[in-house]
Each structure stands twice: as C-alpha cells, then as structure tokens.
C-alpha cells in the first residue's frame with residue numbers, strides 16, 4: 001500500500017464548459033478549505049496545463065478521468081496523470097483486476113503520492129439502470145464486490161454513493177481510506193441527474209472521507225458561501 005497525501009473533506013467539481021470561467025471561479029475559493037475536481041468535460045477543453053495551474057495555486061486536485069481500458073493503456077495514462085502533481089486519480093473498477101493492478105503499479109512508481117481509487121457504480125445509476133447493462137445483483141452488493149476487488153489490488157479507496165460508505169469502511173481497513181462520495185446534495189437542492197444522494201452531513205456520518213460537490217456550488221450565486229455552509233455542516237458530523 002502506498003503512503004498517500006491527506007485528502008480534503010470537500011472536492012468542488014469544476015464541470016465548466018469554458019476553461020476561461022475557471023480562474024474567476026477558483027479565485028473565490030481557499031486551497032486550505034477544499035480541493036478541486038477536474039473531470040472529462042473541463043480536461044477535454046482545458047487540458048493538462050489547466051490542471052498544472054490549479055496544482056501550482058496550491059489546491060489538492062482530483063483528476064477524475066475514470067480510466068477504463070486495457071491494462072497497458074491505463075498504466076500509461078495513470079503515469080501521465082501522476083506527472084501532473086494531482087492528489088487523487090481514479091479508474092473504473094469494472095476494468096477488472098489486471099487493469100487495477102496496472103494502475104496501482106503506475107501510481108506506486110510515480111514520484112508524487114496521489115491516492116488511487118476505483119469507481120464502483122456511478123451515483124447516477126439505480127437498480128433498473130444496472131439491470132439494463134446486465135447486472136441483476138442488488139446494487140449494494142455490486143458496489144461491495146467491486147470494492148473488494150479494488151482493495152485486493154491495493155487501491156486506496158473507492159468512489160461510491162454515500163449510501164454505501166459504511167460498507168466500504170469494512171472493506172478498506174487502512175487508517176485513512178479514501179471513501180469519496182459524489183451524489184451530494186444539501187437538503188432542498190435539485191437532484192439533477194443523480195440517483196443515489198445524501199446531504200453533506202449525512203454522508204460524513206455514514207463514513208465518507210471526501211465529498212464531491214459540483215452544481216450546488218458552481219451554479220450558486222455565492223459559491224464560497226455554499227462551501228462554507230457545507231464545511232460547517234460536516235464539522236459537526238466528524
């Protein structure tokens with residue numbers, strides 16, 4: 001198991017269509033309070049230089065590219081991700097054991113110390129969406145099965161919904177596992193395309209170690225205020 005840097009309790013998902021919107025948005029946030037998540041949309045438009053700039057500004061960065069490919073390709077992609085100096089990288093557990101082992105090798109051999117986590121079942125999916133892709137096992141069991149595979153291959157944690165966080169704590173027994181939960185909605189916020197959701201304080205209480213929150217922050221009139229409110233609400237659930 002690698003020695004990884006600590007993870008922030010909150011990653012703000014920077015799902016912006018235009019990279020020019022990132023700088024003024026990020027200027028409102030404090031690297032001591034939250035990390036930033038760069039996903040497929042922003043990375044495809046903004047590229048690695050944008051990620052490097054966020055790292056240079058002192059933010060912990062979660063490069064959320066959910067690699068899912070043959071083992072060699074994922075190994076090389078993970079090396080490239082680590083070279084950017086990010087704090088957290090992810091792969092899809094559905095890529096299988098050999099793919100996760102290749103990712104583990106790449107990240108362990110990198111000079112940085114990002115945590116490597118596996119996406120289990122996307123938080124946008126429910127039981128019937130899972131059945132449509134041929135998985136008839138109960139959703140929670142599917143999450144646990146994939147998490148066990150990831151744990152056996154030495155990954156540092158998982159991405160799952162907060163509904164499964166408690167079960168993940170029994171699978172990842174290291175002192176500081178990375179149980180990263182998107183699908184977080186402050187009470188009353190729109191669900192958007194998320195299915196398996198919890199509020200920030202419920203998620204931390206359930207065992208999540210880092211929350212991923214996008215639209216409830218990025219679309220708010222006062223994003224820094226929402227960040228403060230979320231951090232205050234989880235401080236009492238630790």
Ligand SMILES: O=C(O)c1cc(=O)[nH]c(=O)n1[C@@H]1O[C@H](COP(=O)(O)O)[C@@H](O)[C@H]1O
Nearest residue numbers: 013039064121122123159182212213214215
């Ligand atoms: O890996 C992820 O970050 C992720 C996994 C998952 O199962 N569900 C999920 O929503 N995400 C990401 O988390 C973010 C959630 O954004 P909001 O729904 O706007 O809060 C998006 O950037 C998603 O790509």
